[in-house]
Amino acid sequence: MPEQVETDALAEKVIRVIAHTQRIPPESVSLDSTFEALKIDSLDGINIVFELEKEFNIEIPDDGVQNLRSVRDTIEGVRKLVRSKSQTAPPGAA
Amino acid sequence: MNRVAVTGLGLVCALGNTVAESWQRLIAGECRILPMRDPGSPPYKFRNGAEAWDFKPLDHFTEKDLVILERFALLAVVAAREAVAQSGIRFEGDLCDRSAVITGSSVGGQFTEEEGYIRLYRENNPKVAPLTIPRTMANAGASRISLEFGIHGPAYTIATACSSSNHALGQAFWMIRNGQITAAIAGGSEAVFAEGLLRAWEAMRVVAPDVCRPFSADRKGLSLGEGAGMLLLENWNHARARGAAILGEVIGFGMSSDAHHITQPCVEGPAKAIDWAIRDAGISPDQVDYINAHGTGTLANDAIETQAIRTVLGRRADSVLVSSTKSMHGHTLGAAGAIEAVACLLTLKHGLVPPTVNFTAPDPACNLNIVANEAARAPMHIALSNTFAFGGLNATLVLKGPED
Numbered sequence: 001m002p003e004q005v006e007t008d009a010l011a012e013k014v015i016r017v018i019a020h021t022q023r024i025p026p027e028s029v030s031l032d033s034t035f036e037a038l039k040i041d042s043l044d045g046i047n048i049v050f051e052l053e054k055e056f057n058i059e060i061p062d063d064g065v066q067n068l069r070s071v072r073d074t075i076e077g078v079r080k081l082v083r084s085k086s087q088t089a090p091p092g093a094a
Numbered sequence: 095m096n097r098v099a100v101t102g103l104g105l106v107c108a109l110g111n112t113v114a115e116s117w118q119r120l121i122a123g124e125c126r127i128l129p130m131r132d133p134g135s136p137p138y139k140f141r142n143g144a145e146a147w148d149f150k151p152l153d154h155f156t157e158k159d160l161v162i163l164e165r166f167a168l169l170a171v172v173a174a175r176e177a178v179a180q181s182g183i184r185f186e187g188d189l190c191d192r193s194a195v196i197t198g199s200s201v202g203g204q205f206t207e208e209e210g211y212i213r214l215y216r217e218n219n220p221k222v223a224p225l226t227i228p229r230t231m232a233n234a235g236a237s238r239i240s241l242e243f244g245i246h247g248p249a250y251t252i253a254t255a256c257s258s259s260n261h262a263l264g265q266a267f268w269m270i271r272n273g274q275i276t277a278a279i280a281g282g283s284e285a286v287f288a289e290g291l292l293r294a295w296e297a298m299r300v301v302a303p304d305v306c307r308p309f310s311a312d313r314k315g316l317s318l319g320e321g322a323g324m325l326l327l328e329n330w331n332h333a334r335a336r337g338a339a340i341l342g343e344v345i346g347f348g349m350s351s352d353a354h355h356i357t358q359p360c361v362e363g364p365a366k367a368i369d370w371a372i373r374d375a376g377i378s379p380d381q382v383d384y385i386n387a388h389g390t391g392t393l394a395n396d397a398i399e400t401q402a403i404r405t406v407l408g409r410r411a412d413s414v415l416v417s418s419t420k421s422m423h424g425h426t427l428g429a430a431g432a433i434e435a436v437a438c439l440l441t442l443k444h445g446l447v448p449p450t451v452n453f454t455a456p457d458p459a460c461n462l463n464i465v466a467n468e469a470a471r472a473p474m475h476i477a478l479s480n481t482f483a484f485g486g487l488n489a490t491l492v493l494k495g496p497e498d
Contacts, residue, residue, distance in 0.1 A: 042394075043357050046299050062139070062299045062314070066393070 010082065011075045017055055018071060021048045034070045042066075048074070056082055097330035098270045100342045100493075102181030103436045104173035104281070107321025107423045108144035112176060115148075116423070117440050120448035121469045125422050127305045127317040130287065138292055140301040144319030144424025145287055162225060163238060164203040169322035169429075170235030170283035171242065178243060181326040182338055183277060185243045194275045195240045195249040196266045197324075198258025198282030200428035200483075202232030205288045235283055235322075247275055253428070256388070257349075257481040258282050259323065260431030260489035264347035266327050267491075276329045281432030283322030292318070306391030306425070308418035308450050309400075309464045311457040316390040319424020323432030325439075342439040343494040345476070346375025352486025359394055359482060364402035367488035368478065372406065375492040377476060379407040382414050382492075384447055384477040386434045389418025390425055397459040399480065404462075415472060417465040421451045431481040435491055438477040442495030445474045 011031065019026040022044060029038065035045065045068055049060045052074070058081040068074050108126035109116035119126065130143040146169060151160055154172050163171070174195075185193055206229040210222040228234060233251040240249040248269070252261045259282025266280035286292070295301050295318060302315035333340055348370025352363030372379055388399055404411045419437045420426075426433055441447050446469050453466035479491045 041355065041358060043355075046297070049299075050297065062303075065299055 010079055013055060014052065014075045014078055015071065017051045018048055018074070021051050029071060031072050031075070032070070035068065052078055058082060058085055096271050096273055098267050098344045099328050099330045099333040099338070099340045100325055100344065100439055101183065101328045101333050101338045101340060102177035102179070102326030103341060103439060104176030104324040105321070105433060105436050106146055106149055106169050106172050107323070107426060107429070107433055108147055108319055109423050111148050111172070113436060113440070120419060120422060120437055120440070121446055123422070123449045123451045123468055125305060125451045127319070127422070127424050132287070134289070134292065139296050140303055140317070142305055142317060143287060144317060146321050162228065163234060164206045164229045165285035166199055166203055166283045167235040167238055169285060169320070170197055170324065171238050173281060173283065173322035173324040174239045174279050177279060177324040177326040181328065183326060183328065185245055189276060190244050190246045192247055192276040193245045194247045194266060194269060194278040194280070195236045195245055196262040196278060196280045197233070197236040197239070197251045198254070198260070198262040198428045198431065199232045199235065199251055199284055200253055200255045200258050201284070201291065203230040203234060204285065204291045206230045208288050208290045211290070239279055243279070245279070254487045254489070255483035255485055256425070256427050256430055257483035257487050257489040258428035258431070260435070260479065260481040260491055261349065263325060263344070263431060263435055263491055264349060264489055267344040267347050270327055270329055276332050278327045279324055280327055281322065281324035282429045284426050284428040285320045286318050286427060287320055300392055302391060305452050306421055307452040307454060308387065308389035308391040308421050309396050309457060309460040309462065310453045311455040313391045313393065313396060315392050316420070316425045319420070319426040321423065321426045321429050321433055323429055323436045325432065325435060340496050342442055342496050344491060345494045346371045346377070346492030347490070348372070348374055349487070349489045352488070354486055356486070357484050359398040359486070361398055361401045361405060363486055364399060364480065364482050364488045365405040367490045368402060368406045368480065371478065371490035371492050377492065379410045381476050382407065382410060382478055383472065383474045384438070384441055385414055385416045386438045386441070386477060386479045387416050387418045388480040388482045389420055389450065391418070391420065395482065396457070399482065400460045400462055411462060413463055415447050415465050415470060416462045417447055417450045419448050421453070422448070431479065431489065431491070434479050435493065438479045438493045442474045442477055442493060446471055
């Protein structure tokens with residue numbers, strides 16, 4: 001399995017969602033930012049997850065939300081859910 | 095300062111329509127968090143709730159009453175009637191002006207509010223029902239209770255989310271103790287199983303997918319419940335003079351605000367409320383025999399509550415018996431404090447502690463003497479009842495058994 005490209009379209013979208021939800025400039029959010037450094041608490045976390053579910057049309061489980069600690073975790077979590085969605089979708093489905 | 099007697103109790107919740115029915119289930123350790131009658135479409139992420147399963151409004155009210163009162167108010171009135179009947183008190187003469195009705199409810203009449211929105215936004219019909227305001231207002235229960243019993247003194251409703259009814263009981267207790275009033279009907283009610291409200295709870299991701307497991311290592315959140323609890327509080331000498339049976343006593347109340355975070359709990363706030371309540375009661379922490387915990391079953395609450403109890407009770411925290419009856423009747427939000435105060439008073443009376451059911455494994459972060467899965471018999475004199483609300487608002491009651 002090749003190394004994940006550091007920033008790609010999905011990662012950029014996730015960063016945009018986090019930045020928008022927190023009302024901070026996207027450039028202040030990097031792959032290596034921790035939620036703690038960005039002052040994202042549990043309540044912000046459920047807001048971010050809500051927006052991500054809408055943006056990517058995925059369902060993020062409650063346990064997943066509690067384990068989010070960084071931007072990188074979030075991107076990889078979203079990537080996994082998006083992949084498993086495209087694998088389970090019937091052929092020809094959008 | 096006047097002593098404050100409890101001379102009447104009333105309960106309607108998932109455990110039953112009366113105090114006696116509910117107590118039977120509490121000591122049997124029967125979890126009444128069951129599949130919700132309406133699982134939602136699409137289904138809610140949680141399938142269970144603690145509805146007031148056996149409550150049939152028409153057993154208690156006329157059709158006309160149901161036009162004016164919605165579910166949370168009906169529950170409040172039925173619990174109040176039971177408490178008043180048990181106390182044998184008659185609101186006559188001066189007592190009418192010297193009595194209060196203080197209730198708690200976190201959201202009031204949600205069903206009616208949602209019906210109005212369905213008309214407005216789904217059906218594009220701007221004509222909402224004319225009784226929307228009186229049915230929805232959070233004081234609908236308090237107002238009906240005062241009207242029904244002819245109580246002309248202070249009557250109001252407190253909304254402090256999950257601490258609402260402990261704040262209501264504490265206010266009533268202090269007013270009687272200070273001599274401002276002679277008697278009060280105090281407690282709270284909540285009816286949470288309205289679709290919009292359930293969706294909002296779902297979005298907060300704090301509801302357990304199956305059942306709440308307070309203080310258990312594998313706990314995954316709270317379970318929602320509905321119901322009402324009401325207590326008849328009365329000036330001790332007044333109760334004695336009229337020959338009333340005294341069921342117990344309220345001896346202390348403490349409250350605090352975390353001033354920390356809108357939803358995340360912290361240790362200091364709850365610890366301050368517990369400490370204040372104990373000081374207000376003039377007892378030492380070593381005298382506490384039982385704590386009916388807030389014990390919601392969320393990861394954060396139960397660990398923080400454990401630390402708060404340890405902070406205030408010191409070594410006593412190793413032995414004091416602790417349980418969360420929410421594991422059986424669910425988290426009834428604005429009714430929680432009142433329902434749990436009733437459970438405490440019965441615990442003190444019978445020397446029998448209702449368990450925390452659904453408990454599977456101890457959590458080192460909740461290292462208290464949890465009464466797990468089966469009721470425990472123990473000599474009982476003094477109990478604490480904790481409520482800690484979203485918004486960081488904490489309220490603790492200290493209750494005493496009927497023996498002296």
